[in-house]
Amino acid sequence: MDMQLSFLGAAHNVTGSSYCLEANSLRLLVDCGLYQERDLKNRNWDPFPVRPDTLAAVLLTHAHLDHSGLLPKLVRDGFSGQIVCTDATADIARIMLLDSASIQEEDAELKSKRHQRENRAGPYPELPLYTTADANKCISLLSPVSYGATVPLGDGITATFHDAGHVLGSAMIKVAVAREGETRTVVFCGDIGRWNKPILRDPTLFSEADYVLVESTYGTTVHEDAETVGNRLEEIVNSTVRARGNVVVPSFALERSQEVLFHLNKLLMARRIPNIMVFLDSPMAVRITDVFERHPDLYDRDMTQLVSSGHSPFDFPGLTLVRTREQSKAVNNIAGSAVIIAGSGMCTGGRIKHHLTRNISRPECTILFVGYQAAGTLGRLLVDGISEVRILGEQYQVKARIETINGLSAHADRDELLRWLSGLKKPPRQVFVVHGEPETIPQFADFLREKTGWKISAPEYGDKVALE
Ligand SMILES: [Zn+2]
Numbered sequence: 001m002d003m004q005l006s007f008l009g010a011a012h013n014v015t016g017s018s019y020c021l022e023a024n025s026l027r028l029l030v031d032c033g034l035y036q037e038r039d040l041k042n043r044n045w046d047p048f049p050v051r052p053d054t055l056a057a058v059l060l061t062h063a064h065l066d067h068s069g070l071l072p073k074l075v076r077d078g079f080s081g082q083i084v085c086t087d088a089t090a091d092i093a094r095i096m097l098l099d100s101a102s103i104q105e106e107d108a109e110l111k112s113k114r115h116q117r118e119n120r121a122g123p124y125p126e127l128p129l130y131t132t133a134d135a136n137k138c139i140s141l142l143s144p145v146s147y148g149a150t151v152p153l154g155d156g157i158t159a160t161f162h163d164a165g166h167v168l169g170s171a172m173i174k175v176a177v178a179r180e181g182e183t184r185t186v187v188f189c190g191d192i193g194r195w196n197k198p199i200l201r202d203p204t205l206f207s208e209a210d211y212v213l214v215e216s217t218y219g220t221t222v223h224e225d226a227e228t229v230g231n232r233l234e235e236i237v238n239s240t241v242r243a244r245g246n247v248v249v250p251s252f253a254l255e256r257s258q259e260v261l262f263h264l265n266k267l268l269m270a271r272r273i274p275n276i277m278v279f280l281d282s283p284m285a286v287r288i289t290d291v292f293e294r295h296p297d298l299y300d301r302d303m304t305q306l307v308s309s310g311h312s313p314f315d316f317p318g319l320t321l322v323r324t325r326e327q328s329k330a331v332n333n334i335a336g337s338a339v340i341i342a343g344s345g346m347c348t349g350g351r352i353k354h355h356l357t358r359n360i361s362r363p364e365c366t367i368l369f370v371g372y373q374a375a376g377t378l379g380r381l382l383v384d385g386i387s388e389v390r391i392l393g394e395q396y397q398v399k400a401r402i403e404t405i406n407g408l409s410a411h412a413d414r415d416e417l418l419r420w421l422s423g424l425k426k427p428p429r430q431v432f433v434v435h436g437e438p439e440t441i442p443q444f445a446d447f448l449r450e451k452t453g454w455k456i457s458a459p460e461y462g463d464k465v466a467l468e
Pocket of ligand 1: 062064166191
């Protein structure tokens with residue numbers, strides 16, 4: 001079989017997912033992600049390693065920007081085929097890619113003003129990486145399919161999308177290549193979700209595949225379980241309410257915000273926390289929550305039952321999905337305690353900054369982190385215990401309680417990754433470990449070798465491997 005797989009991103013690092021499969025006469029790209037690690041961001045500006053106009057199609061596993069965020073640039077640079085993804089991924093990608101384009105445009109403008117003021121030139125061009133017009137053109141190429149449908153891509157190649165249980169619409173993609181009576185399959189795992197995660201179904205298991213790409217974000221970690229999350233949230237809300245403070249939750253717009261609402265709703269229904277007001281104050285999270293409500297077909301059994309019995313986590317007594325600026329301002333005037341969920345998740349921008357200025361110096365309040373905080377962000381400074389911070393140009397004493405709940409991760413941990421691979425009934429020809437930190441990848445590859453005895457490899461950035 002004449003087939004080649006190139007590793008064009010998320011190889012010995014976490015972001016910038018992109019793989020190129022060349023088979024029969026076609027060249028396909030799986031994911032086209034933005035680099036977000038500080039020391040790899042320059043790759044966003046490099047020309048694509050494959051010519052965009054030579055690609056027959058792009059297959060997109062899910063809407064997170066580290067998998068989708070360079071698509072507008074790919075289209076601007078000449079790609080004009082279909083971007084195949086699930087319906088929900090298309091709905092969410094529309095929101096996220098337009099938001100990303102406007103951030104790129106704002107960044108370029110700010111940088112240009114700063115350089116003018118300082119009378120110097122920076123290392124990168126002061127142009128946006130891509131514009132809103134590029135994003136709109138890219139969005140017009142999104143070609144939604146359902147889970148389980150076999151998508152013909154031409155010349156004996158098909159793709160099937162399966163639920164990955166990571167975020168709404170997320171998929172693992174199985175590509176089948178047929179030639180001269182033989183067939184080979186490659187499973188691109190995207191990001192692997194978790195079992196018994198709120199709202200979503202469990203990750204799909206594959207009983208057979210010739211080649212498998214497995215992510216390894218948490219390849220050396222074991223997570224807290226869902227029960228611990230509920231208990232911790234209960235304790236934090238109750239103690240903050242007793243102190244008459246607010247719980248301020250910096251949160252990511254996709255999945256994390258909806259899961260926090262899910263847990264709060266469950267605690268309220270069980271009367272484990274008092275009836276308090278809950279605000280989701282993030283325009284993007286609210287729009288994405290609307291997408292969740294439009295796709296009840298993707299819910300797991302527990303979520304389906306909740307919604308059909310009138311207890312939707314997106315519509316419970318006390319919950320406000322903040323849609324207008326006036327509503328957002330009104331959050332400041334509430335009497336008594338409230339839970340305020342706002343973006344951005346690492347406090348790098350968005351309405352969370354305003355809520356922090358009003359709550360961070362009040363010892364009765366709690367700032368609750370529910371996701372990973374990258375080095376150098378305001379969120380990380382707070383988690384690390386800084387005593388004074390500058391927010392929106394003013395200094396603030398940090399007097400609020402700072403808490404973190406780690407168990408809300410959307411990624412499988414080490415044991416769940418092994419559980420996913422254990423679905424395979426016979427050894428694949430090769431497993432490629434991707435999408436992990438440089439220290440994690442070799443450790444996780446060793447762990448898999450020891451547990452399975454299979455051929456496990458960990459490709460470097462730019463490697464091209466022949467698949468037999
Ligand atoms: Zn993801």
